[in-house]
Amino acid sequence: MRPGADPFTRRTPRVVAARRLQRRRDRDETGLFLAEGPQAVREALAVRGRVTELFATAEAVERYADLVAAAAHVSPIDDDGLASLAETVTPQGLVAVCRHLDVALSEALTRRPRLVAVLAAVRDPGNAGTVLRTADAAGADAVVFAGETVDPYNGKCVRASAGSLFHLDVVRAGDPAVVVTALRDSGMTVLAADGYGNHDLDTLADDGALGVPTAWLFGSEAHGLPAELAEATDARVRVPIHGRAESLNLAAAAAVCLYASARAHRRIAR
Amino acid sequence: MRPGADPFTRRTPRVVAARRLQRRRDRDETGLFLAEGPQAVREALAVRGRVTELFATAEAVERYADLVAAAAHVSPIDDDGLASLAETVTPQGLVAVCRHLDVALSEALTRRPRLVAVLAAVRDPGNAGTVLRTADAAGADAVVFAGETVDPYNGKCVRASAGSLFHLDVVRAGDPAVVVTALRDSGMTVLAADGYGNHDLDTLADDGALGVPTAWLFGSEAHGLPAELAEATDARVRVPIHGRAESLNLAAAAAVCLYASARAHRRIAR
Numbered sequence: 001m002r003p004g005a006d007p008f009t010r011r012t013p014r015v016v017a018a019r020r021l022q023r024r025r026d027r028d029e030t031g032l033f034l035a036e037g038p039q040a041v042r043e044a045l046a047v048r049g050r051v052t053e054l055f056a057t058a059e060a061v062e063r064y065a066d067l068v069a070a071a072a073h074v075s076p077i078d079d080d081g082l083a084s085l086a087e088t089v090t091p092q093g094l095v096a097v098c099r100h101l102d103v104a105l106s107e108a109l110t111r112r113p114r115l116v117a118v119l120a121a122v123r124d125p126g127n128a129g130t131v132l133r134t135a136d137a138a139g140a141d142a143v144v145f146a147g148e149t150v151d152p153y154n155g156k157c158v159r160a161s162a163g164s165l166f167h168l169d170v171v172r173a174g175d176p177a178v179v180v181t182a183l184r185d186s187g188m189t190v191l192a193a194d195g196y197g198n199h200d201l202d203t204l205a206d207d208g209a210l211g212v213p214t215a216w217l218f219g220s221e222a223h224g225l226p227a228e229l230a231e232a233t234d235a236r237v238r239v240p241i242h243g244r245a246e247s248l249n250l251a252a253a254a255a256v257c258l259y260a261s262a263r264a265h266r267r268i269a270r
Numbered sequence: 271m272r273p274g275a276d277p278f279t280r281r282t283p284r285v286v287a288a289r290r291l292q293r294r295r296d297r298d299e300t301g302l303f304l305a306e307g308p309q310a311v312r313e314a315l316a317v318r319g320r321v322t323e324l325f326a327t328a329e330a331v332e333r334y335a336d337l338v339a340a341a342a343h344v345s346p347i348d349d350d351g352l353a354s355l356a357e358t359v360t361p362q363g364l365v366a367v368c369r370h371l372d373v374a375l376s377e378a379l380t381r382r383p384r385l386v387a388v389l390a391a392v393r394d395p396g397n398a399g400t401v402l403r404t405a406d407a408a409g410a411d412a413v414v415f416a417g418e419t420v421d422p423y424n425g426k427c428v429r430a431s432a433g434s435l436f437h438l439d440v441v442r443a444g445d446p447a448v449v450v451t452a453l454r455d456s457g458m459t460v461l462a463a464d465g466y467g468n469h470d471l472d473t474l475a476d477d478g479a480l481g482v483p484t485a486w487l488f489g490s491e492a493h494g495l496p497a498e499l500a501e502a503t504d505a506r507v508r509v510p511i512h513g514r515a516e517s518l519n520l521a522a523a524a525a526v527c528l529y530a531s532a533r534a535h536r537r538i539a540r
Contacts, residue, residue: 134522139512160519167514202533242409242532244437246309249430252404252525255518259526262512263472 007076010084033153036091043166053097060093087155108169113141116215120176121148129160130251136164138258146176183215190233197236210264277346280354303423306361313436323367330363357425378439383411386485390446391418399430400521406434408528416446453485460503467506480534
C-alpha cells in the first residue's frame, strides 16, 4: 500500500463494486465473493490467486501485516467503507474479494472421496455453512450444494463455515437426482438422512455398513427429502429419536450422521 | 370464546401485558412466558394449568378447535394484535401465555437421570434451544441452564427447541461449579465438552466409559469452558477433528456428544 494513500470510503467505485457481491446475481456474474475477518482471509490467501483484492483499514494493515503482505492487491479502506462492505459488526478491518473455488462433481470424484455431504434444497445459509464446518471436522472430502440449495458464497454461509469453505471440495450442482446417480456410479454408497427412514443409524453402525465410502444426502429444513429422491439412494437412514422430540434440526442430524461415518471409517482403518 | 366478541387489537391492555413477556425482566417478574404456533401450544396445553391464556385469531379458533377447547382461557385477537405478540412471521394464529416450568436441580436429580446437558454461559438463544431439542431427541432427562446462560424462556430459545422445552426437566441454576458438584455428588459422571480436552470421545466410547449416568457440560460459543470449571469435571473430552476445521459449533458438538452417550447407554441395556 502506498503510504499516505487516501482510504476508500463507502462511495468509492471499488467499494461500491465489491459491495454488489453481497447479492447472488452479482456473485454469479463475476465469479467473485466476499470473505470477512482475519480467519477467513487467511484461509483464502492460502491459495495463490484466489484473493483478487484485500480491503484493509489502517489499523488492520498494522495488526495483520502478514496477511496484507500476502495479498497481491491491498486497498486501504476507512471504517465507514468497511462497514458498508461487511455484513458482521466486527470484521476486524479486513474484507477480501475472492474468486469462486467450486469444482465440478466429476473432478471431486477423481480424488476418490470417502465421505461426502450433499445438500438438497437447504435454504438457510447459516445451516449450510454449519454443515460445511461439521463435514470438514468429520473429515469429509467434499460438500455438494445441489438443486435449490442456497449459494455457498452467500455471506452468512461463508461465515458459518468458519473457514471450512476453503478446506474441502465445494461442488455446485443442479438436479440432486443426477448427483445421486453420479455418486453411486462412482462406487459410493449414498445414504439419505431421513427422519422416517427404515434403517436405524446405530444398527447400520453395528452391522459395519458405514465403513464404505459414503455420501450423505440432507434435505430441506422444512420438508426433508422428496420421497422420490430418498428412494433413489441406497438406504433411507434415521437418526434414532430416544426422547419425545419430533425430529432433529438439520445441523444436528448432519453432525450425528457424518461422525458415525467418520468413526466407522477409522475403525476399519485400524 | 363468546361468539361475536370483539377481538383484541395490539393496543388492548391484555395484549400489551402479554407483549411485555418478550422481555426477560417481565418474564422473571411474572413467572410467565410466551409460546407461539400450534406445535408449541399443543405441548404447553398437555399439562393442566400451564397455559394461563391462549390468544387465537378467528381463523385459528376454527382450524385448531381442539387446542382452543383445551385452553382454560381463550382471548380472541386480530391479526395486528397477533403480529405484535408473536416474534415469528407465521405463528398460525396462536400465542399462549404459559407458566414457567423449570424445576430445581435437586428435584431433577430425585428422578435419577441417566443423561443431562448443562449449558454454562451459552449466550445465543437459538443455540440453547437447539441443544434442548437435540438433548430431548437423544433421550436426555434434563437440561440445566447455568450461570450466564440465556433465559430458557427467551422466545428464540422456545422456538428453536421445537417443543422440547416441554418434554424434559428444565433447570435454571446459578454458578455452574455448584451444578457440577451437585451432579457428581448424585453419582453422575460429569464430562466437559472441550475442543482441547485430553480424552477423545471415540476412545471413551470404545472403552465403555460412556455407559454410566452422564452429564455433559457445554461452554460458551465464543470462549468454551473456563479452565477451572472444566477441571472440576471427571474428564475433559474432545470430539475428534479429522479434517482442517478448527472446531465444531456448539450445537454440532452437543449432538455428537449426547448421541455418543445415548448409544453407549443402549448398548449396555441390551
